[in-house]
Amino acid sequence: MADFDTPVLKEYPIIPLIKKGSMAHSKPYVAKPDIQAGVGFPGELVDNWQEVGVKKLGELVSGSRALQVFLDTCVKCGACTDKCHYYLGTSDPLNMPVARQDLLRSVYRRYYTFAGKFFPKLVGAKDFTKDVLDKWYSYFHQCSQCRRCSVFCPYGIDTAEVSMAAREILDTVGVGQKYCNEILGKVHKIGNNLGLPKPALVDTMEGLEEDIKDETGIDVRVPVDQKGADVLLITPSADFFAEPHIDGLIGYAKVFHQAGISWTVSSYASEAANFSMFIGSNENLLKTATRIRDAAYDLGVKRIVVGECGHAWRVAYSFWNTLFKDMDFLDKKYPMPSHICEVTHDLIQRGALKINKEANDHRRITFHDSCNVARGSRMGNIPGGQFIIPREVIKACANNFYDMAPETIHENTFCCGGGGGLLTDDLMELRVKGALPRMEALKQVVDEYDVNTFVAICAICKTQFAKTLPYYKFDMDMITSLHQIVGDSLELGTND
Amino acid sequence: MSLSVIYAILFYFATLLFIVGVARKIVIYARTPAPLKIPTMPAPLTKKGVAWRLTKEVVVFRSLFNANKWIWLFGWLFHVGLLLVLLRHLRYVTEPVWTWVVLIQPFGKYAAFAMLIGLFGLWARRFLVDRIRYISSPSDHLMLMLLIAIGLSGLGMTYIDHTDIVSLKAYVLGLMYFDIQPLPSNLYLITHLTLVVILMIIFPISKLIHAPGLFFSPTRNQVDNSRDVRHTAGWTAK
Numbered sequence A: 001m002a003d004f005d006t007p008v009l010k011e012y013p014i015i016p017l018i019k020k021g022s023m024a025h026s027k028p029y030v031a032k033p034d035i036q037a038g039v040g041f042p043g044e045l046v047d048n049w050q051e052v053g054v055k056k057l058g059e060l061v062s063g064s065r066a067l068q069v070f071l072d073t074c075v076k077c078g079a080c081t082d083k084c085h086y087y088l089g090t091s092d093p094l095n096m097p098v099a100r101q102d103l104l105r106s107v108y109r110r111y112y113t114f115a116g117k118f119f120p121k122l123v124g125a126k127d128f129t130k131d132v133l134d135k136w137y138s139y140f141h142q143c144s145q146c147r148r149c150s151v152f153c154p155y156g157i158d159t160a161e162v163s164m165a166a167r168e169i170l171d172t173v174g175v176g177q178k179y180c181n182e183i184l185g186k187v188h189k190i191g192n193n194l195g196l197p198k199p200a201l202v203d204t205m206e207g208l209e210e211d212i213k214d215e216t217g218i219d220v221r222v223p224v225d226q227k228g229a230d231v232l233l234i235t236p237s238a239d240f241f242a243e244p245h246i247d248g249l250i251g252y253a254k255v256f257h258q259a260g261i262s263w264t265v266s267s268y269a270s271e272a273a274n275f276s277m278f279i280g281s282n283e284n285l286l287k288t289a290t291r292i293r294d295a296a297y298d299l300g301v302k303r304i305v306v307g308e309c310g311h312a313w314r315v316a317y318s319f320w321n322t323l324f325k326d327m328d329f330l331d332k333k334y335p336m337p338s339h340i341c342e343v344t345h346d347l348i349q350r351g352a353l354k355i356n357k358e359a360n361d362h363r364r365i366t367f368h369d370s371c372n373v374a375r376g377s378r379m380g381n382i383p384g385g386q387f388i389i390p391r392e393v394i395k396a397c398a399n400n401f402y403d404m405a406p407e408t409i410h411e412n413t414f415c416c417g418g419g420g421g422l423l424t425d426d427l428m429e430l431r432v433k434g435a436l437p438r439m440e441a442l443k444q445v446v447d448e449y450d451v452n453t454f455v456a457i458c459a460i461c462k463t464q465f466a467k468t469l470p471y472y473k474f475d476m477d478m479i480t481s482l483h484q485i486v487g488d489s490l491e492l493g494t495n496d
Numbered sequence B: 001m002s003l004s005v006i007y008a009i010l011f012y013f014a015t016l017l018f019i020v021g022v023a024r025k026i027v028i029y030a031r032t033p034a035p036l037k038i039p040t041m042p043a044p045l046t047k048k049g050v051a052w053r054l055t056k057e058v059v060v061f062r063s064l065f066n067a068n069k070w071i072w073l074f075g076w077l078f079h080v081g082l083l084l085v086l087l088r089h090l091r092y093v094t095e096p097v098w099t100w101v102v103l104i105q106p107f108g109k110y111a112a113f114a115m116l117i118g119l120f121g122l123w124a125r126r127f128l129v130d131r132i133r134y135i136s137s138p139s140d141h142l143m144l145m146l147l148i149a150i151g152l153s154g155l156g157m158t159y160i161d162h163t164d165i166v167s168l169k170a171y172v173l174g175l176m177y178f179d180i181q182p183l184p185s186n187l188y189l190i191t192h193l194t195l196v197v198i199l200m201i202i203f204p205i206s207k208l209i210h211a212p213g214l215f216f217s218p219t220r221n222q223v224d225n226s227r228d229v230r231h232t233a234g235w236t237a238k
């Protein structure tokens, strides 16, 4: 692993001066041919890659109003330059959102605009050279597609869309990222990111039932492939085994148990994550989402509930209705899909859960708004419900809650630093540095309110923080699933 | 060929390029599909809400205000100044001059200064702030220089060397009826008009297209109703 210094947490965040090339060495491992084949892309850089890439760029732009508008309208005002956590953490100017976009925009201008064809120097247009391609590979894998820049841009330019397009072009010319593409291949083959086959899944779930029984003395079911259940739970596969994710899963099970809702997970679609969004691949996006629709249909469920996962909830909330060919078999009474926090919130409102808030009194809690939930989706029926509902749930289950600084939460939230397909050990330096703004905000509430519990509702956030908290001298056990807070406060057995 | 005819031709040519160019861009934006729902959340739940969101972006530059107060201040001064200046210019093309155009004349005079202060502020940032220096291309500097030069040459007419407004107006109105009148000769005016012609020509092929572009930005103009209404377009409609 590369050597690097963990940034120092400062009293007040400051905007760093640029340090050219300071992250030029950061690159994730390139996918081998067999991995590329699994997601339908060429195994290595194709001979006429320049031609293929430029052509693909043209197709993508003419198929996406977002790209078309974003590439044309940026006025280089600079409003976004200090908004990206990767810039704040690394000082590399190419991590400023507009500079990242310009890596692609300069090529677009060169081949598709009048000014770029005839006056390239004047407008900063560039030929699509190998050097440019390498820069793309490096810096479009330093964007977690968190959309923070799009909040502040006067035209809503979303660098996430640009980096998705860039990764799609990279894949098309044969240079894919190992981490994302390997994982997607497993989803297509087996049904989840881990490649966990059905027997292993069933085993894990049985183990979980035993754990809950040992802890509470109650038989709480964690069913797999149960036909005719009301709810199909689609949750990130990290929930099945990773810490602290699994405690969240136990929380969901307890909620369903106490509310008397019959539910199941599916072994065919045992994954909420859809990494296709990260690599900007429409075919893979559709294919991965369709698995879930088919599982719901085959199991005959009435509704689909999505577990704690950021980009998965964005895909579910914003894209499923577009991607699923038909969903008429689902019960129209419920929002399609529902977030587990919406379900729990609704049950709390209706008094269907027995809660003992004191059970969480040892915790002093803050909440991290996951970027894709905050800026890519909603919960409930008012704008901003995605900020209100998780907090309401926490406050209903615990007494000590403290928000971080307003400029770092809600739609202004900072990404954990590991989103967008970057949650891989070969990008550890980037992940640690990208976590800086969030760590600074966390330090404030730790110093001021003795916060000891850092709650998230995203599998990527949880893994990323479990790994990066120690770099900043925080206890890695601070990171906690929201539904662990819920689960710990439920008085099971009292209304059976 | 007299100057009057040369400038008449230039203006027709620039107007044609401007109108066709902007219309073409708008048609492209309108026709290009937005296959997925990608509003930057939290987003309005209704079309009316979206109209309000866009109005705030256009009138007070809301996102920019939240992002950076200096850019907002200079940017807003410049645009409001520009708007007033352009409205004030309507007196050259309307006969009789519309009452409200007459009423805003006094403000218009200060507007030119607001516009220039804004432009100089924005330009200064391109030198002083290292991040913005890094992202600026020559064209970004030239664009600001162009607008500043237009403003200064205009002010030159207002304060230093008045031009013959009556015959200028006759010339402009004449252009509109394809009846070319003599163009008053004044160095400031000739400079002013030359630069305006350049501005009109580059408008559709440069970042100036941000003006119409803003209205088509999917992150700003989409309604947050993906669970209730099935949205399909482009590849998702196939």
Ligand code: HEM
Residues within 6 Å of the ligand: A075, A076, A077, A154, B057, B058, B059, B061, B064, B071, B074, B075, B076, B078, B079, B122, B123, B140, B143, B144, B147, B208, B210, B211, B212, B214
């Ligand atoms: C619907 C109308 C318009 C809107 C909403 C709008 C909005 C904006 C915003 C938000 C910015 C970024 C902040 C700034 O740097 O000022 C900007 C920049 C700019 N606008 Fe506009 N604009 C509009 C029309 C125009 C027109 C008609 C022109 C010129 C003829 C223009 C010229 C510019 C220029 C040159 C910049 C870049 C300034 C710089 O270099 O920093 N805009 N515009």
Ligand code: HEM
Residues within 6 Å of the ligand: B082, B085, B088, B089, B092, B108, B109, B112, B115, B147, B150, B151, B152, B153, B154, B155, B157, B158, B159, B162, B163, B168, B172, B192, B196
């Ligand atoms: C056909 C186009 C135009 C014509 C014929 C024209 C003509 C003039 C004239 C005659 C003046 C002097 C006003 C006076 O003495 O009181 C003037 C001033 C000015 N013009 Fe223009 N202009 C044109 C377009 C523009 C454009 C597109 C801009 C801005 C981008 C602009 C910006 C100004 C400014 C800032 C002043 C000085 C302040 C003022 O008197 O309003 N002009 N223009």
Ligand code: SF4
Residues within 6 Å of the ligand: A083, A084, A085, A086, A095, A096, A097, A100, A142, A143, A144, A145, A146, A147, A148, A149, A150, A158, A159, A160, A415
């Ligand atoms: S989407 Fe997030 S990570 Fe990517 S450039 Fe914008 S702020 Fe940075």
Ligand code: SF4
Residues within 6 Å of the ligand: A073, A074, A075, A076, A077, A078, A079, A080, A081, A097, A098, A152, A153, A154, A155, A156, A157
């Ligand atoms: S805020 Fe938007 S318009 Fe301004 S530089 Fe960044 S991407 Fe370009």
